[in-house]
Amino acid sequence: MELPAWSRQDGAGVRFEWGITGARALGPGCAAIVVVDVLSFTTSVSVAMDAGTCVYPYPARDRTAADFAAAHDARLAVGRSAMTAEQPWSLSPAALRRAPVPERLVLPSPNGSAISAAVDGVPVIAACLRNASAVGAWIAKHGWGTSDRPVGVIAAGEHWPGQDVLRPAIEDLVGAGAVIAVLADHGVGALSSEAMIARNAYTGIADVPGLITDCASGRELTAIGFGEDVAIAIEIDGSAVVPVLTDGVFSDAAA
Template sequence: MFDQRSFDCRHDWGIRGAREAAKRGDITVIVDVLSFSSTVVAALHNGAVIYPYPLHEDGKMYAQSIGATCLPGRSEAAKLGVPTLSPVSFAREHRERRFVLSSLNGAHCAWIAKQVPKLVIGSLLNAAAVARYCNKLQEEINRPITVVSCGERWDDAREDENNMRPAIEDALGAGAILKGLVGSKSPEAQVCMASFNGCRSELSELVTSCGSGQELIARGYEDDIAFCAQFNTTNVVPVLHPGGAYFENGLRDN
């Protein structure tokens, strides 16, 4: 059976990876560079309160129950003048406002793993800060760390197919975080680290040129990619509040 149990720091993929990390009780880092993770980081940097929820339609009812706004998709948000699943859509005017943010990948993985001892949101933007936070946390509670690359989904997957599409931007983000973690690394984690180390000087170009980046460019969201490809620009570390309700900053931003 597939297992990375003998290592302190692990890497896994998608909803199944998040579920397995939750079953083990690992400290779990969710990485969805384009764009859930980067958007949560940007929202908290601007003082907003983010509640993750996996499905948008159900999220509307959930938002009403907690007095929050359920954020729409990018095209609808632009018409309404509200933020969305885009990191550049958040600003200081959204400070202390409550938002429910849904996505098929990052938010879904966070929801699946919400009962872990600590659930952290990682990206290229805050990789070093996340690693520092998790190293300290591991010392305090003595639990392994699993970094989950969320990946994307095939739009036209057949019923007999796994619809998850591995995303290199998430692997690079995971590698950047794993690089800063203390402890033994699984082979899966080592491969992510090696990928990041080998591509460190080309992060922006690779995130722009990869399949997920090209998909966003085709939809007119070049600014999202430029923002998400930035490396270590903030100390914001989104940590899921006990009870799985909302994210709070585990570290004070500089």
């Protein structure tokens, strides 16, 4: 389905939207798309790539993911609760830090990974609080973020339990705002109204780590025993990797 013209935020150099539909709305008119899924897909990508792993996003955590991993001679990340000694890789950034470092990893996710895989024809960049400054600087260096070469920043959001309904997640709004704030600091823009709101959501918070820890998604992970994942996600600018999706795999464009 073709989305209406008003949804594209035409005229702005930096644009902001939510979820897979937002990515499809902005993608065709942008020079690049930035996907932000702080808890946990894009944070996991940054952690894996810090260790030298290339990451394949995969939109579904089902039996086809194993076939995809085998076809690419890659290890498969499983759900947090499905980790074993033989399969220690998951969407948990903390688990990825502890696990053996694979050369290639398939990282299934219905949020950030699905969005990454849904965008065609333009570079897709994985950003989080850990690498927002690196990503923003890299985009500015390439001259993207102008009205004729705009950048779309997509907050992945979550799904309500048991429902295929987007739950806007404030950690992704703040993470997207961090990237947009860096772009603005580099003179990139103008910002769309939506991008301004996201930027202000980041710059207007005195204690970003505290907010992420106490938000609904942070509380959810802590309650099920994955508070360490939240702690890694709030390592603000702790990584210099710039994961760019090329031929279906994220590799570090800053390397």
